[in-house]
Amino acid sequence: MFQFDEETRTQSIGPDQFSAHVHPNWSIGANPNGGYLLSLAMSALHQQAPQHPDPLSVTVHYLRPGLPDQPCTIEAKVLRTGRTLSTCRATLVQDGAARFELMCALGDLGASNATSTLSIPPPAIPAPEDCLPRSAGQQGVALPLLERLDIRLHPEETQAGAAKRAQVTGWIRFKDGRAADARSLLLFADTFPPSVFGLLGPVGWVPTVELTVHIRRRPAPGWILGQFRTEDLADGRMIENGLLWDSTGQLVAQARQLALVRTPG
Amino acid sequence: MFQFDEETRTQSIGPDQFSAHVHPNWSIGANPNGGYLLSLAMSALHQQAPQHPDPLSVTVHYLRPGLPDQPCTIEAKVLRTGRTLSTCRATLVQDGAARFELMCALGDLGASNATSTLSIPPPAIPAPEDCLPRSAGQQGVALPLLERLDIRLHPEETQAGAAKRAQVTGWIRFKDGRAADARSLLLFADTFPPSVFGLLGPVGWVPTVELTVHIRRRPAPGWILGQFRTEDLADGRMIENGLLWDSTGQLVAQARQLALVRTPG
Numbered sequence: 168m169f170q171f172d173e174e175t176r177t178q179s180i181g182p183d184q185f186s187a188h189v190h191p192n193w194s195i196g197a198n199p200n201g202g203y204l205l206s207l208a209m210s211a212l213h214q215q216a217p218q219h220p221d222p223l224s225v226t227v228h229y230l231r232p233g234l235p236d237q238p239c240t241i242e243a244k245v246l247r248t249g250r251t252l253s254t255c256r257a258t259l260v261q262d263g264a265a266r267f268e269l270m271c272a273l274g275d276l277g278a279s280n281a282t283s284t285l286s287i288p289p290p291a292i293p294a295p296e297d298c299l300p301r302s303a304g305q306q307g308v309a310l311p312l313l314e315r316l317d318i319r320l321h322p323e324e325t326q327a328g329a330a331k332r333a334q335v336t337g338w339i340r341f342k343d344g345r346a347a348d349a350r351s352l353l354l355f356a357d358t359f360p361p362s363v364f365g366l367l368g369p370v371g372w373v374p375t376v377e378l379t380v381h382i383r384r385r386p387a388p389g390w391i392l393g394q395f396r397t398e399d400l401a402d403g404r405m406i407e408n409g410l411l412w413d414s415t416g417q418l419v420a421q422a423r424q425l426a427l428v429r430t431p432g
Numbered sequence: 433m434f435q436f437d438e439e440t441r442t443q444s445i446g447p448d449q450f451s452a453h454v455h456p457n458w459s460i461g462a463n464p465n466g467g468y469l470l471s472l473a474m475s476a477l478h479q480q481a482p483q484h485p486d487p488l489s490v491t492v493h494y495l496r497p498g499l500p501d502q503p504c505t506i507e508a509k510v511l512r513t514g515r516t517l518s519t520c521r522a523t524l525v526q527d528g529a530a531r532f533e534l535m536c537a538l539g540d541l542g543a544s545n546a547t548s549t550l551s552i553p554p555p556a557i558p559a560p561e562d563c564l565p566r567s568a569g570q571q572g573v574a575l576p577l578l579e580r581l582d583i584r585l586h587p588e589e590t591q592a593g594a595a596k597r598a599q600v601t602g603w604i605r606f607k608d609g610r611a612a613d614a615r616s617l618l619l620f621a622d623t624f625p626p627s628v629f630g631l632l633g634p635v636g637w638v639p640t641v642e643l644t645v646h647i648r649r650r651p652a653p654g655w656i657l658g659q660f661r662t663e664d665l666a667d668g669r670m671i672e673n674g675l676l677w678d679s680t681g682q683l684v685a686q687a688r689q690l691a692l693v694r695t696p697g
Contacts, residue, residue, distance in 0.1 A: 223641070223669070223690065224493075224641060224642040224690045226491040226535060226642070226644060228489075228519050228535055228537060230511070230512045230519055246495070246530065246533055247495045247530065252641070254493050254495055254533065256533070265511065265512065268511055268519065268521070268535060270491060270493055270533060270535050272493060272641055272642060272690075276667075277667075282666075283664070283665065283666035284665040284666065285598060285631075285662060285663055285664055285665040285666075285670075286663070286664055286665075286666065287663050287664055333550060366550075376488070376489060376517070376537055377489040377491070377537055377644075379491060379642075379644045379688070381671055381688075381690055383664065383666060383669075383671075384666065384667075397550060398550055398551070398552050399548070399550055399551055399552055399648065399683060399686065400548065400549040400550040400551075401547075401548035401549065401550075401551065401648060401649065401683075402541075402542075402649075404488070404648075405550075406646055406648075406686055418664060421664065421671055421688075423644070423646075423686075423688055425488065425489045425537070425646055
């Protein structure tokens with residue numbers, strides 16, 4: 168069993184109730200990564216609506232940081248299920264307090280790679296072997312999740328404060344060889360450095376208020392290419408847009424988050 | 433009292449429970465507009481968390497079409513409230529069935545128009561008097577909501593199927609002179625024609641699966657400029673991005689929705 172599957176296992180403990188363990192291997196600094204916590208809830212929801220295996224639209228509001236290396240319970244509920252969609256809600260609780268609230272639509276993206284009527288082509292960037300590994304030093308916090316994920320960044324975007332715009336581009340895959348699937352794209356959508364890093368310098372932890380991810384198709388095997396950009400930052404609140412493409416160049420996910428950033432000055 | 437305020441009035445009928453009437457004046461074809469239904473829930477939530485008057489991030493999943501000219505009940509609940517944010521949930525029910533599920537973060541955008549560190553400038557388009565009113569004929573369905581909203585579209589984008597890309601740009605305001613506020617931007621984010629209209633021709637009703645709107649600042653008085661664009665349409669599912677600016681050119685909202693479209697051919 169691969170690390171991601173092992174460390175996002177959830178167990179049914181009653182109607183709409185699941186238990187799991189928040190593993191410490193997916194943290195940014197002292198906090199479990201939001202995309203990882205989200206993956207725990209998706210694992211529970213998958214047991215609730217197995218006929219709709221793919222997350223089409225997932226929104227999560229983070230209420231409090233998660234607690235690493237501690238148990239959690241997850242309430243995971245199907246609100247409505249139809250032929251093509253299941254609409255669901257989930258809450259992850261640790262130590263008696265909700266850590267996030269999630270709402271999503273699950274469906275079936277199928278194996279088909281139908282031609283897109285409209286799509287967004289991937290940017291041209293250096294191959295993974297010519298990119299630079301994401302490192303803790305770049306962001307100024309410890310990054311346990313780099314033991315689990317191989318993240319390579321565009322060499323021209325890795326110098327803090329040196330960029331002309333708030334953009335991060337790079338490659339991502341699981342370190343242990345697990346193939347990316349629709350569910351893991353939710354994780355990948357929240358594990359690149361904050362896109363404001365190159366523009367503003369080390370900004371530490373950029374807490375996400377709300378994250379929405381749309382999965383557009385199941386990814387082909389291989390590296391996932393990600394590009395994250397912030398074009399709207401005001402009053403310490405930023406909107407970051409992310410795009411993910413698979414190794415065949417197909418757009419596989421779009422993400423957007425509202426996050427807090429302490430702007431220098 | 434202005435029409436929008438009158439027709440989104442909600443009344444407390446018990447703990448976390450409100451009643452309202454779904455007025456028939458805000459429909460697209462036979463269905464109440466999603467942005468209007470959403471506004472009913474925001475009105476209820478405003479009573480629950482008056483200290484945080486502005487919606488910062490709102491996500492709604494539409495489960496079934498609303499029923500025009502019928503009563504509704506709204507469950508509106510504050511999940512967590514802190515110094516700067518209240519995280520809330522709401523469900524709108526008609527005829528015993530949930531019509532949508534909503535999750536949002538409310539806050540206080542203040543009167544301040546602090547300078548943005550990063551922002552997106554508005555496009556240059558003809559003045560409202562040189563744009564064309566949105567009309568029912570353009571989309572092939574009756575549009576009662578045009579009795580309530582004044583919508584003027586870029587003259588080069590109003591011919592069905594003639595555009596080179598899926599984009600709709602135009603102006604919007606209330607017909608009765610009510611000034612736009614943060615809450616009404618949620619409505620404005622969902623009342624332009626589908627952006628695929630110019631590219632694909634009349635597409636009828638484009639049902640929204642999920643809509644997320646981020647309000648970035650309180651708008652100045654005057655027309656609101658909106659631009660909506662679809663760059664990702666595959667397997668009958670499109671991601672449409674919207675931007676709204678106020679009359680001073682400040683970005684006031686960003687929106688994204690997952691919608692279903694029957695592509696011709």
